[in-house]
Amino acid sequence: AKTARLLKQSGVPTVDLLGELIPKPQVPFVAPDNQQVAELAVQYFLDRGYQSFAACGFRTGLRPMLDQRCLKFQQQIQETGAECALFTPRGGGKEGPSWEREQEQIARWLQGLPKPLALFTCNDTRGREVLNACQTHNISVPEEVAVLGVGNDDILCQLSDERLSSIDVDPQRVGYQAAAVLDSLMQQKPVSDLTFIPPRRVVSRHSTDSLAVTDPELATAIQYIRRYACRQIQVEDVVKQVNLERRVLERRFRKLLGRSPKAEIIRLQLVRARELLAETTLSNTEIAYRCGFNSAAYFMDLFRRKVGQTPGEFRQTSQSPEQIV
Incomplete structure (x- = not known):
């Protein structure tokens, strides 16, 4: 000082x-x-x-x-x-x-x-x-x-x-x-x-590298989603991993995380998309593929609605100066 x-x-x-x-x-x-x-x-x-x-x-x-x-x-x-x-x-x-x-x-x-x-x-x-x-x-x-x-x-x-x-x-x-x-x-x-x-x-x-989840079925579901979210999994795939009906899983999921299994899958897909936008020069088509979205158009529309920016705008504001140059 x-x-x-x-x-x-x-x-x-x-x-x-x-x-x-x-x-x-x-x-x-x-x-x-x-x-x-x-x-x-x-x-x-x-x-x-x-x-x-x-x-x-x-x-x-x-x-x-x-x-x-x-x-x-x-x-x-x-x-x-x-x-x-x-x-x-x-x-x-x-x-x-x-x-x-x-x-x-x-x-x-x-x-x-x-x-x-x-x-x-x-x-x-x-x-x-x-x-x-x-x-x-x-x-x-x-x-x-x-x-x-x-x-x-x-x-x-x-x-x-x-x-x-x-x-x-x-x-x-x-x-x-x-x-x-x-x-x-x-x-x-x-x-x-x-x-x-x-x-x-x-x-x-x-x-x-741990989850503070005492419910074993819920822990299994969360771990599965974290591992495979970018591989085009559906909620039905998650249900198959646990000994629960879908509505029971949905209820427990919302109680713990405040969102549905589907919303968690999308959230993790977007987390990965943000990382790729910030750290690479990959095209939107390639990022959509790597993150498990059905198409680049769907990815770009979803990204804009959830993040509040287009993928291009996010990349411009997130990359370090030497990456932008």
């Missing part, structure tokens, strides 16, 4: 990427959109049937943007009518507790929370530390605690056999936008004080 103030006073064009001065930025600030990050995380866990939630950040005030990220997650969970525990390190004076002490605190905190637990961590560093604490104290991941990070840092997420699921916050676009703001400052053009970049998607790995 002191460095940012000195740079501001010196008149040197400066862009903040850490958010240490939030909520009162003294230089232009560019960062991932915490509101949308939290929304993505909440929906991700709800789609997996979780009813117990928690968020884990660092010592309050150390990184205000990361504090805000956890609070946004907690607030949105509470809006669903559920509770969300929030971890705050204790002791250690101004510097906070030692790493070993904090690991013990995290483990004890997790041991006292209801299971299965959906745990949101403020970034991948914190997510990796939580995984270490769970491993050291024999807390099963993801069966007891499903851990989701933010940042999708390849090194941190792939560091061990317990690979960390994480939200891809599109760091290339964040960096590109920060450079654009800096360029405008250097040319003495007006810029926005705050620029927030929407996250791209959740990248699922081992740390969340």
Whole structure:
């Protein structure tokens, strides 16, 4: 914060990427959109049937943007009518507790929370530390605690056999936008004080590879849909996998996820379509085929109705600058 103030006073064009001065930025600030990050995380866990939630950040005030990220997650969970525990390190004076002490605190905190637990961590560093604490104290991941990070840092997420699921916050676009703001400052053009970049998607790995579903037939149905949604399956195919009548399956499905099996199939098809639009240059025809839609025309019409954009518009706003060029 002191460095940012000195740079501001010196008149040197400066862009903040850490958010240490939030909520009162003294230089232009560019960062991932915490509101949308939290929304993505909440929906991700709800789609997996979780009813117990928690968020884990660092010592309050150390990184205000990361504090805000956890609070946004907690607030949105509470809006669903559920509770969300929030971890705050204790002791250690101004510097906070030692790493070993904090690991013990995290483990004890997790041991006292209801299971299965959906745990949101403020970034991948914190997510990796939580995984270490769970491993050291024999807390099963993801069966007891499903851990989701933010940042999708390849090194941190792939560091061990317990690979960390994480939200891809599109760091290339964040960096590109920060450079654009800096360029405008250097040319003495007006810029926005705050620029927030929407996250791209959740990248699922081992740390969340579980469903918080106690109903075995429902768990089987959900797993089947997740595996084969893009292979033109119908609800009748799902019914064949479980020992239930269709109307019973529909009722249980709606009670848990708030939507029908058919709606879940379509949702997962569109999730995959968004990924392909953002990450490839495949045509609409090829994407429709890969996602299990009957035709490109049907895919484009459905995408526009459900997403609010045409596939082309979505691709233009979702791809990183270097992909667009």
